[in-house]
Amino acid sequence: MLLRSLFTLLAYLACAPLLADTLWLNNGDRLTGEIILLDGGKLALKTKYAGQVLINWKDIDTLRTDKPLLIKREGLDSQHSQSLEAAGKGMVRLHNGTSEIVPLASIRQMVPPRPMLRDRIWEGNLDAKLDLERNENKTDEWKLKGDTRVEHGRWRHVLSGELEKESKNGARTEDNWEMEYDLDRFFTEHWFVRGSHERQVDDFQFVERQRSYGLGPGYRFWDSELGRFDLITQFSRFQLESDDGDLDFNAYSFEWDFKRLLSGTRFEIYSKAQVQVPQISEIDYVLDSEFGLRYRINGWARLSLLYELDQLRGLGQTSSDRHYLLGVGIGW
Structure with missing residues (x-):
């Protein structure tokens, strides 16, 4: 024996x-x-x-x-x-x-194919950007952005957020953060329903605090080792707080989430965007979007180039806020 x-x-x-x-x-x-x-x-x-x-x-x-x-x-x-x-x-x-x-x-x-039912998949990214200016004025700015997702069986948890701070000659000029949690339940390989909760705090804007709750269907076109592409529509409830009073309203939103690996996983292009149409006469739409490129130095280190475009249309006028970010980060 x-x-x-x-x-x-x-x-x-x-x-x-x-x-x-x-x-x-x-x-x-x-x-x-x-x-x-x-x-x-x-x-x-x-x-x-x-x-x-x-x-x-x-x-x-x-x-x-x-x-x-x-x-x-x-x-x-x-x-x-x-x-x-x-x-x-x-x-x-x-x-x-x-x-x-x-x-x-x-x-x-x-x-390699990804089966519909999986034990667990965990992935995410964390990018940091630091900008120090020493001209006539002393300006320090740093920004931290990250997202992570955990998939288990027919459930997917997505957590994303960012933190931004800026000071000029020792005085604060930017101080804000936002966090969003999404819970997806898949019914087929492609169709799912998403529930969302988002919070934003900004000490230097008219609207200091914002909360929203959303629910709606989503469709996953593809999800593989090469990346993913999701489209989501939601009906949301917004709650805004400011020194002049509070405001509650409903809104419809359309969102996409896209990621694609190139050149044998060395490069990664990605884009996230959300268009919101509030049910109030003062605002036509609100756009929050980002487009980026990451270079994978190794299995965990990244160099990132990011373009952000935030836009608001209302009362016959359009205001836009653009940012170009170059930073380093980690991925898993």
Whole structure:
């Protein structure tokens, strides 16, 4: 019995390396690890010895993996693959009930599918920007923005916020923060309903405090290792507080959330925006939007470039507030 157990253990250890994804390169090298995705001519491979590495797709001779993948080939719709098997120079065997040998050059994209029901996914970003001016006036400004989301089964929790402070010659000129919590419940792979609660505090604006509660449907176009794209509409109740009195009103809103990885996960473009149409005669609409680009230095460090546009239209006039932010951050 002991000899049989020892033989089983040795056989498992000998076969364990074969369970990893394997790449054979044109120069004869062989790499093992976990295939993250293929996009933009770059294959991202997670290795134990060098972390995540990017490999030019044209430098790969063949490969094998036992993990399911969504594969997009030139001139064809996306198709599921149960596994891929090495099939000679520049070729790979695709298994999906049937077996088919296809050239690597015809494959444009490979992404692991995300099932509807998952144990848990946690991701987020935190970006910081510091601006120090030492001209005629001494101005110190810093801003912190972040968001995180946790998905478990059919539930998704999204928390986002930002904090901004500015002083000029020792006197405060900006001091505000905002926080939003969203709870999503998915009914299908694409459709969900969202409940939201948001709070804003600004010591230097006419409206010092703002609270809102919203509820409405959302649609997820896609969500994969490459990113996501969601559209949400909501009916909201707003409560504004100022020294001149309080104001309550209803509003309709339209929101999008977009993220896309480029160049084998090295670059990330993203955009978030919300258009609100209050049910009061003084305001036509309120736009709160941001568009950004992140450069992933490694698995957690980021450089970020962000453009923010806030706009309000009412009483025949439009006021806009634009910000350009360059900062550093972390992601997970």
